Amino acid sequence: MAETGALGGPGGLTAEERLLRDTAREFAQREVAPTAIERDEQERFDRSIFTGMGQLGLTGAPLPESVGGGGFSYLGWALVMEEIGAADMASAVTLSVHLLSQFPVLNYGTPEQTARWLPPMIAGEALGAFCLTEPSGGSDAAALRTRATPVDGADGVAAYRLEGTKIWISNAPEADRYLVFATVDPSKGPKGITAFLVEKGTPGFRFGAHEKKMGIRSCPATELIFDGALVPAANRLGEEGGGYRIALSSLAEGRISIGAGCVGIARSALEQSAAYLQQRKAFGAPLSELQGLKFMLAEMARDVAAARALVHEAARAKDRGEPIGELSSIAKWTASDTAMKVATDAVQLFGGSGYSRETGIERLMRDAKGAQIYEGTNQIHRLIVADAVLSRARV
Amino acid sequence: MALRIVVLTKPVPDPAAAAERLGPDGRLDRAASPAVINGNDEYTLEAALKLADSMGAEVTLLSMAPPTGVETMRKGLAMGAHRGVLVTDPALAGADGWSTVQVLAAALRTLEYDLVLAGFDTSDGVGGVVGAGIATLLKLPLLSSAAKIEPNADAGTVRVRRISPTGFDVLEAPMPALIVGTQLLGEPRYPSLKGIMAARSKEVVTKSLADLGLDAAAFGGAAARTKVTGTTKPPARGATQVVRGTPEEGAKAIADLLASRRLI
Ligand SMILES: Cc1cc2nc3c(=O)[nH]c(=O)nc-3n(C[C@H](O)[C@H](O)[C@H](O)COP(=O)(O)OP(=O)(O)OC[C@H]3O[C@@H](n4cnc5c(N)ncnc54)[C@H](O)[C@@H]3O)c2cc1C
Numbered sequence: 001m002a003e004t005g006a007l008g009g010p011g012g013l014t015a016e017e018r019l020l021r022d023t024a025r026e027f028a029q030r031e032v033a034p035t036a037i038e039r040d041e042q043e044r045f046d047r048s049i050f051t052g053m054g055q056l057g058l059t060g061a062p063l064p065e066s067v068g069g070g071g072f073s074y075l076g077w078a079l080v081m082e083e084i085g086a087a088d089m090a091s092a093v094t095l096s097v098h099l100l101s102q103f104p105v106l107n108y109g110t111p112e113q114t115a116r117w118l119p120p121m122i123a124g125e126a127l128g129a130f131c132l133t134e135p136s137g138g139s140d141a142a143a144l145r146t147r148a149t150p151v152d153g154a155d156g157v158a159a160y161r162l163e164g165t166k167i168w169i170s171n172a173p174e175a176d177r178y179l180v181f182a183t184v185d186p187s188k189g190p191k192g193i194t195a196f197l198v199e200k201g202t203p204g205f206r207f208g209a210h211e212k213k214m215g216i217r218s219c220p221a222t223e224l225i226f227d228g229a230l231v232p233a234a235n236r237l238g239e240e241g242g243g244y245r246i247a248l249s250s251l252a253e254g255r256i257s258i259g260a261g262c263v264g265i266a267r268s269a270l271e272q273s274a275a276y277l278q279q280r281k282a283f284g285a286p287l288s289e290l291q292g293l294k295f296m297l298a299e300m301a302r303d304v305a306a307a308r309a310l311v312h313e314a315a316r317a318k319d320r321g322e323p324i325g326e327l328s329s330i331a332k333w334t335a336s337d338t339a340m341k342v343a344t345d346a347v348q349l350f351g352g353s354g355y356s357r358e359t360g361i362e363r364l365m366r367d368a369k370g371a372q373i374y375e376g377t378n379q380i381h382r383l384i385v386a387d388a389v390l391s392r393a394r395v
Numbered sequence: 396m397a398l399r400i401v402v403l404t405k406p407v408p409d410p411a412a413a414a415e416r417l418g419p420d421g422r423l424d425r426a427a428s429p430a431v432i433n434g435n436d437e438y439t440l441e442a443a444l445k446l447a448d449s450m451g452a453e454v455t456l457l458s459m460a461p462p463t464g465v466e467t468m469r470k471g472l473a474m475g476a477h478r479g480v481l482v483t484d485p486a487l488a489g490a491d492g493w494s495t496v497q498v499l500a501a502a503l504r505t506l507e508y509d510l511v512l513a514g515f516d517t518s519d520g521v522g523g524v525v526g527a528g529i530a531t532l533l534k535l536p537l538l539s540s541a542a543k544i545e546p547n548a549d550a551g552t553v554r555v556r557r558i559s560p561t562g563f564d565v566l567e568a569p570m571p572a573l574i575v576g577t578q579l580l581g582e583p584r585y586p587s588l589k590g591i592m593a594a595r596s597k598e599v600v601t602k603s604l605a606d607l608g609l610d611a612a613a614f615g616g617a618a619a620r621t622k623v624t625g626t627t628k629p630p631a632r633g634a635t636q637v638v639r640g641t642p643e644e645g646a647k648a649i650a651d652l653l654a655s656r657r658l659i
Contacts, residue, residue, distance in 0.1 A: 014466075015466040015467070015469040015470070016469065016591060016594075016595075018429075019469065019470055019473050019586055019591050020588070020591060022585065023585050023586055023587065023588065023591065026585040027585075056587055056588055057587060057588025057589050057592070058588065061588055065592070070588050070591075070592055071592065072588075072591075
């Protein structure tokens with residue numbers, strides 16, 4: 001595929017990044033894409049796809065080699081996510097959330113926690129989940145209500161007792177390892193929030209209702225119910241009250257990843273539309289000869305290229321070690337809006353067959369919609385960006 | 396002892412990028428397009444890697460290319476080749492097939508090998524003479540159009556199935572030998588992430604013409620025996636008919652078409 005232009009990626013990739021992208025593309029097209037429509041229809045999670053990602057090395061690709069990861073650049077990771085997203089956003093979200101639940105351990109875990117928690121996740125043997133949202137609200141994460149009550153032992157806090165409910169937790173109930181945010185003191189607001197590593201099977205931790213989703217239907221999501229679950233103090237990640245910072249910092253990385261998946265959705269919609277317009281005839285000529293439709297295609301191509309450029313810029317900033325809060329918000333917000341617009345246009349260009357659940361085109365539109373909501377709604381990204389702009393303004 | 400295989404891999408403009416451009420001299424502008432390993436060379440590399448998997452083999456990649464050839468080789472190393480040798484020299488710009496044959500033969504004289512594998516031809520030059528030329532200069536048995544390669548390390552021989560107009564010829568030769576492969580050797584693998592990671596620490600040795608004891612003036616554009624005298628674009632293809640459907644339907648439609656034109 002072209003190095004430049006709307007259908008390929010911008011140039012400036014290293015040989016290693018190109019190899020990574022090509023390998024991810026082969027995998028996505030051979031192992032993920034062929035069953036995407038059927039898995040969506042059946043709401044069927046296929047663990048073997050995740051296991052295959054693990055065997056290939058995708059499940060720890062952007063983590064450093066020092067902890068057993070692949071040591072690939074974050075730009076390389078964005079290329080991987082675009083390829084998986086182009087094949088099936090549900091599988092891309094499973095993978096992205098799996099990484100989202102590992103980054104905090106990498107950045108805030110003790111050496112003991114890192115060594116105990118990460119290797120099976122990097123290998124793709126244990127699947128991760130990231131558990132923040134509650135019935136009372138997702139955007140206002142600082143107001144979460146799940147309680148973590150310290151339980152004293154012989155020398156200090158031995159464990160925490162978790163009580164509360166999380167909702168919309170992607171990868172649950174299939175996931176093996178849950179990064180859970182709870183508060184040790186609700187009166188402290190964000191300063192009470194604390195992160196915990198919780199294993200599936202912990203007594204007092206069970207799953208509630210399955211979310212009946214509009215899109216990414218083959219990526220499961222359920223409620224988590226904590227009913228006095230005892231989590232050992234050794235599984236507290238970071239300090240008491242340090243959880244809010246942990247959640248926010250890893251979400252910035254996750255947003256670039258989700259943005260890249262959205263570029264994949266939009267690219268797929270564009271590529272399939274370009275092929276369809278040339279095959280489908282109306283009024284004696286291929287649809288691709290109608291200027292009105294050509295202009296739609298051109299706008300779709302423009303939007304894909306622009307979204308990809310922003311996602312890559314955010315990924316490159318992370319690789320350079322620069323702050324990514326604002327950039328990652330802009331990238332995720334733009335890319336998810338682009339995926340929604342381009343996928344909606346693709347349904348229009350396909351006409352009735354675009355509206356049918358059998359062609360997979362309307363699936364792109366349903367899958368894109370969720371990305372405007374999870375990992376920070378696009379309204380919340382407007383807030384983040386506005387605050388960053390205002391803080392720089394000279395008054 | 397493990398078999399030693401040298402695979403010739405040439406960086407060519409990525410056909411998928413469709414960005415090939417000719418320079419003012421009518422020769423390919425190699426800076427205009429990203430390079431990839433020549434498609435046919437990936438098939439011979441795959442054959443070498445399969446031998447490495449099944450009977451143990453040390454696989455060395457050999458290229459003559461601009462310095463960026465190291466980057467292009469990275470894919471072959473990620474697929475599983477053990478090391479690379481790149482002959483690169485500013486004097487080689489504009490080299491023709493004859494220069495290439497002599498330079499690669501000189502490089503092979505510095506290496507130890509049981510088999511040299513060459514691709515059927517390259518997607519840029521489409522000469523298809525380099526393998527045969529090297530075998531001639533190095534006085535190696537030449538086994539061409541290989542669909543299958545079966546070395547017998549104990550006997551020191553190699554057996555090749557060569558495609559022929561009527562089926563296959565089975566050829567056998569003592570090693571070292573030079574084999575020109577075809578795509579029937581089997582689909583090239585794609586590199587795993589572990590392979591890509593392992594390639595980070597694999598060695599690519601770079602050699603200049605002087606390193607090979609060759610006189611720079613005797614090679615490259617100045618010494619080329621062929622000259623590009625003109626270039627023309629092929630005429631646009633006529634109307635095409637695309638056959639769709641299951642393999643059975645497609646085969647029937649094609650057979651009917653050929654019959655209607657009295658071609659079968
Ligand atoms: C497919 C999917 C997967 C998910 N996966 C996970 C997961 O794995 N883990 C997890 O923890 N959560 C997950 N979520 C939850 C998701 O993060 C929340 O849905 C999201 O944060 C929004 O929260 P909410 O649904 O409570 O909406 P609310 O916060 O109630 O928001 C409702 C509306 O109000 C707007 N709004 C809220 N506050 C403001 C404000 N200050 N200014 C302007 N507008 C505002 C919002 O943008 C939205 O339009 C997932 C959600 C979906 C749809």
